[in-house]
Amino acid sequence: MKFLVINGPNLNMMHFTEPGVAGQLDYNGLLDYLELCCTQMGMEVEFFQSNHEGDLIDEIQSAAGRADGIILNPGGYAHYSVAILDALRLCGVPAVEVLLSEPDEHEPFRKTDVVSFGCQGHFIGEGISGYLHAAAYLAQLLRLDGSAHTHLVM
Numbered sequence: 001m002k003f004l005v006i007n008g009p010n011l012n013m014m015h016f017t018e019p020g021v022a023g024q025l026d027y028n029g030l031l032d033y034l035e036l037c038c039t040q041m042g043m044e045v046e047f048f049q050s051n052h053e054g055d056l057i058d059e060i061q062s063a064a065g066r067a068d069g070i071i072l073n074p075g076g077y078a079h080y081s082v083a084i085l086d087a088l089r090l091c092g093v094p095a096v097e098v099l100l101s102e103p104d105e106h107e108p109f110r111k112t113d114v115v116s117f118g119c120q121g122h123f124i125g126e127g128i129s130g131y132l133h134a135a136a137y138l139a140q141l142l143r144l145d146g147s148a149h150t151h152l153v154m
């Protein structure tokens with residue numbers, strides 16, 4: 001089963017806390033951590049990050065036939081990109097959203113999440129564990145409806 005992990009603007013500049021470990025990971029450290037954990041769970045992952053809305057949309061559109069599911073942290077686009085929402089609805093690949101932090105703990109304008117309407121699951125405010133919970137959830141979803149199996153056979 002293969003997942004495409006898409007991270008939106010500014011995620012490449014952030015630092016992340018690994019559960020139970022002192023210190024912080026940079027973006028490449030995050031990718032190494034996620035790849036290791038997903039490999040241990042028997043999943044293949046591919047990563048994409050962009051600061052540009054159109055590039056994120058191109059990546060979502062190209063997911064069909066290449067990945068069984070999308071794990072998306074849209075960054076600030078979560079709050080207003082109807083275009084990313086449309087791409088998720090059109091691409092035919094199930095997507096799960098991850099937001100590292102809880103929007104309620106930030107400015108009121110972050111309470112709206114338009115991209116969430118294109119996602120079949122949401123892991124919000126769990127830090128980087130959200131990516132792993134999203135992967136496990138997607139795997140379960142795909143096993144239940146058989147799409148991943150169909151895709152692999154094709």
Ligand SMILES: O=C1C[C@@](O)(C(=O)O)C[C@@H](O)[C@@H]1O
Pocket residue numbers: 009010011073074075076077078098099100101102110
């Ligand atoms: O870029 C980010 C990070 C974020 O996507 C998160 O994962 O918590 C939440 C967004 O509101 C913010 O703009």
